[in-house]
Amino acid sequence: MRLKTKLVLAATGLTFAIVLVLSALFVSELLRQRIEQTAAANDVLVHEVWLETRKAVEAGLRANPPVDKSDAALHEAVVNALRSQTALSDVMNTIVRYSPTVQDVSVTDAHGLTLVSTDPDAVDDKAVFRFSLASVQNGPISRQMRVVFGRPRVLDISQSLERNGVPFLVVHVGVRSTFLKNTYEPWLLDALIFASLAALAAMLSAGLLANVALRPLEAISARLEILTRAAGAIPERLGESRGTRTDEVVRVTRTLDRLGEQMRTQEAGYTALQANLNQMLDTLRDGVLLFTADRRAVMVSDAVAYFLGAPLNEDHEKLVGMRLEEIFAPDSVLGEAVLEAFAEGSQVSAQAITLEDGRQVQFSLDRIDDGLSGAGNVTTLLTLRDMESVAQLGQEIEVARRLAAIGRLTAGVGHEVKNPINAMVLHLELLRGKLVPGGVEAFGGAQRHVDILAGEMQRLDRVVQTLADFSRPMELHLREHDLRQVVGIVMELTAAEMQENQVHVVVNAPREPLTVRVDAQLMQQALLNLLLNGMQAMPDGGAMVVRLRRDHHFAVVEVIDEGVGIPPELLPRIFELYFTTKPKGSGIGLAMTYRILQLHGGAMEVRSSADPSSVERGTTFTFRLPLAAGAATESRKAAAAGAVQKELGERV
Structure with missing residues (x-):
């Protein structure tokens, strides 16, 4: 059997299954509605009998009241009243005579003893147990089908007459399941015929549409073969297979397999190259931008936002796909220099400029020619370098x-x-x-x-x-941790000692997690050294701030104290082993902290003011750790890939 025939049969079978399920739902919904209609109609009859029963009891007790106040006398008076009122019996017999689903109507006392009934044999006998029609109405469709079309049974609809809040008399209407079946069978047969015709029509339509839809496969197969031959995937000549009568679907499948294999090979190389490039961009301090020939950015590193003066929480991924004029403002020093260099179209090597905030920046332009399409497709690599970062x-x-x-x-x-x-x-x-x-x-x-x-x-x-x-070499046990939790543990460890030394610590942390891949114990030791160092710098107490924030793809922790500060001439030596300015200091804590950060690929810097008259007196230790690879890196990859594909599509 040809694959095309199999597809047509599969589409037809699937359509038949769907129509069959929908038809079953349609029939079951009709059955549920009919049962609800029957229950509602018989509920009206029950209330009618209940009303006549109440009238009969009231009229009978007024005409023949009980001989005394005992329950037995009251029960006898009620029985006489019900049996003596012809209006009640007329209503009950009328319902049985003209209702197509009711088998009998009866009135029982609170103990189930039948007082009056359309069935003379049931009077003065105990009423038999019957399932409630309401339970069938509210039950699943499977139970409704079993009750209506299963073995014959009588269903009960009841309404009680209360005395002092307690059921006194109960009106029962018995609905026979065979009556329901005889009532439902005509419209159920019509529904089944309609569903069958609909299923047949749907099958024929699905088969016809599937056959028509698969006709263009031969033309698609021919075009795919041309494409694969142009790419070198099929070595034979174009006309060798045109005379054959192979299945079009098989030919398309084979051709797509060849193209898929070729694309997977190219994609694997591209993915490996992109992963290496992304890893370098994540840790690079220089700003790197790659522009296409029409000055549209297809690659942007994390550090670019630092040179543009963007907020720390602003993602750089949105710069991918933007034009050069949208990224660099012409009225800024950096934007003016970059736009002028692009306009000249020449190479620029380490040109130094001074930004508005006094930072010294070097930028370079490198023209990259792909060697395939001429000078019109030259891409440009822009590199930004902060001289202060180089010195640091x-x-x-x-x-x-x-x-x-x-x-x-x-x-x-x-x-x-x-x-x-x-x-x-x-x-x-x-x-x-x-x-x-x-x-x-x-x-x-x-x-x-x-x-x-x-x-x-x-x-x-x-x-x-x-x-x-x-x-001694340290063995790292790297796991992903939320840096906020690591800081919280250190704060709990130092809380008592800080309070004893009258140091008030305030922690400022963002709401979103700062996930880093670190050895939690070593990182706690590094933070502990910084906190104790700040506490010892404030012998009379004071305030200390621990601030956590995200700087692009780095987590930053700042420990700020109001201590005596460090003189400028001693700042270059504070990380040296055994160097300390404290009488009881060991000179090991800061050196150990610096070493721990180095092992985690982080960096540390310190700024301090020892001027007693300065409002900024104190020391700030800042260290940064690379964030764990997550959604930010993936989004940047997707954005870069989308921009590249867009550029390639425009060229094609």
Whole structure:
């Protein structure tokens, strides 16, 4: 069987299944409506009998009241009243005679004893149990079908007559299921015939439409073959397969498979190249923009917003696809220089300009010719570089170099000093054991000097151990954490000590999470060092602010104190191991914090004012960590890919 025939049959079968389901729903909805109509009509009859029963009881009790106030006398009077009133029996018999679905009508007392009924054999007998028609009406369609078209049964519709809030008499109308079946069968048969005709018509229409819709496949197959041959996917000549009578659907499928394989190969290379490029752009401090020949941006790095003076929370992805004139304002210094360089059409190498806020910026223009379509398709690479960032990066590299040198030095010194210290401590303990405590004064003086030597050796041992710990390689356990939660844990750890030193800490954090991939324990240690350093800088107490924010694809934490500040001449040395200005400081905390940030690919900077008369007196430590790869990177990829595809489409 040809695939085209299979598709036609599949479409026809699917249409038949859909029509069949819709027909079943249609028939079931009709059955539900008919049951509701029957229930509503019989409910009117029940209320009519209930009203006549009430009138009969009232008239009978007025004519023949009970002989006494007992329940038995009242029950006997009510029974006589119901049986003596011909109007009640006439109504009940009329309902049974003319209603097509009612089998019997009866009135029972509260205990189920039949007092009057259209069935003489049921009088003075216990009423049999019957299912309520309301339960069938409110039940699922499967139960309605079983009740109506299953074994015969009588359904009950009841209405109670109350006395002092308690049911006194109950009116029952019995509806027989066979009567319902005989009433519903004619219109149900008509509905089934209509549904069958609709299903048949739908099947024929689906088959015809599917056959007509698949006719253009032969033309599509021929065009696809031309396309694949032009791309080199099919080596044979164009006319070799035109004489064959193969299935058009099979030919299209095979051709699409060839094209898909070719596209997947090209897409894999493009995806790998784009992933590498995105990774570089995420961590690059220079602003990089790639413009097409019509000056439309197809690639924008995160750092571009910094040069444009955009807000920190503004996404750079929206710059992709914009024209050069929309990105750079002509009335700004940077915009004027860039637009002029583009207008001249020449190469620009590290041209320096000064922005309105005093920042020194260099920009370069590099023309890239694809070598295929002539000079009209030359793309332009614009690079923006902040000279202050370059100087800061050089300073960070110098600090890192110093820490690395200190690490190598401490590793060697620790190993060489540790063994002599251990031997000295051993022999000192032997000497102490030979001195008699409380003996000759000379020995007493010697004991004091021995104790001093022992204490100094222990202190030297601690120093050597600290050197060894600092130079030991750290094993990172990287997981994705919300930086807000990491800061919250550190705040809980330091809350009691901060309160004891009269330091009030305020945390400013954004509402959205700042997800970073870090070792939580090491990052808590780094934050703890900064908080304790700020607390110790405020001996008389004060306020400290911990501010968290997002700077494009980086999470930034600022620890701001109102302490004594750091003199400018000491700022370049604060991250050196064992350098400290505190009498009891170890000089290890800031060096360890800097090392932890380096291991996480982060950076740290500090600014401080030690002028007592300045309102900005204090120190601000700022460190930034790269955010975990997420939706922002994916959106930038999609935007860049969309812009490239748009450009390619315009060229084609």
